Amino acid sequence: GNSVTQMEGPVTLSEEAFLTINCTYTATGYPSLFWYVQYPGEGLQLLLKATKADDKGSNKGFEATYRKETTSFHLEKGSVQVSDSAVYFCALKLGITQGGSEKLVFGKGTKLTVNP
């Protein structure tokens, strides 16, 4: 079946540190890949996405590259801020044209805390 595995947390960093959160996937076709973020007390928000191999998604200084050869979509940021403290979810979707549906398949989430 289709699944997402992401690095277990929690992750604690100091401000301006480099961030990597690993994400790998298993899918029967060619999924679209996403990172969602959940800030404290708020709903899930789309952070970035990539729809095909070698695409790079980027937003708010975060980036992730769709690597088909390693089935990975690792999230990176060069210099984290306190305001980046949140839970990050990696997800995939096999759309209707892939014989799937519109449902998102999520990883378990990684909690990031950034200290000043």
Add this chain to the structure above:
Amino acid sequence: GAGVSQSPRYKVAKRGQDVALRCDPISGHVSLFWYQQALGQGPEFLTYFQNEAQLDKSGLPSDRFFAERPEGSVSTLKIQRTQQEDSAVYLCASSWAWGTEQFFGPGTRLTVL
């Protein structure tokens, strides 16, 4: 509306009670999704509507779970005879068409005692 809204935000039920959770999608959004998020886990898909048609209900865990969207707008997720394992946050998301970004609501936290 400004975003997806859900009500109630918190619900406590005694085991065996029936509950109904409401989702108001963004106005004009055709697609609507329900997800269940257990504590410390990622959201898991329950069901999906395109307008009033329920196109995928493969994630509903049992026949105690039922969802409807009769007029293609507001949706209700009903859980009959609640069990402790139903305790979770229930998330609703909507998108303006298939293949487009899903926008999530704040969720309803259900606690079954």
